[in-house]
Amino acid sequence: MAVGYKQLIEEARTEIENLSADDALNEIGNDDTVFVDIRDVRELEREGMIPDAFHAPRGMLEFWFDPESPYHKDIFSSGKRLIFYCASGWRSALSTQTAQKMGLQNVCHLDGGFSAWKDAGGETAEKKRK
Numbered sequence: 001m002a003v004g005y006k007q008l009i010e011e012a013r014t015e016i017e018n019l020s021a022d023d024a025l026n027e028i029g030n031d032d033t034v035f036v037d038i039r040d041v042r043e044l045e046r047e048g049m050i051p052d053a054f055h056a057p058r059g060m061l062e063f064w065f066d067p068e069s070p071y072h073k074d075i076f077s078s079g080k081r082l083i084f085y086c087a088s089g090w091r092s093a094l095s096t097q098t099a100q101k102m103g104l105q106n107v108c109h110l111d112g113g114f115s116a117w118k119d120a121g122g123e124t125a126e127k128k129r130k
Helices: 005-015 021-025 041-047 058-065 090-101 113-119
Strands: 033-037 081-085 107-110
Touching: 005 090, 021 113, 058 090, 081 090, 081 113, 090 107, 107 113
Parallel strands: 033 081, 081 107
Antiparallel strands: none
16 A cells, blocks of 8 residues: 555645634534534434534535535535534544645634544534434
8 A cells, every 4th residue: 555544644634724622612603614524324323413513424525515516515615614523533634635625715624523522522412314
């Protein structure tokens, strides 16, 4: 393997904003901030999520980001601050890097992920059924 996942994650972290759980807690209630949960739906059902977070499965992000895609989601062109998170901060670091490469601005990731959020005393909510 020429480049392993650890190197990819470390490179991403040097190119993106890594938001601490304490700083992320301060973003709750800010109408100009959206938490974006990229975990698998089974993780959300098992563990819950940050209240009012937007669920965007990791496998669809590039299609949901791009306004020219038939799958585009308006939240990604809203101009709001987007805080990506996953379970431990690995997938969200890569997702944030991809968002930046595609031209999204004002994006960051929750360093340490949902685990760090819970450890910092962050509130959780059950996944909303659609």
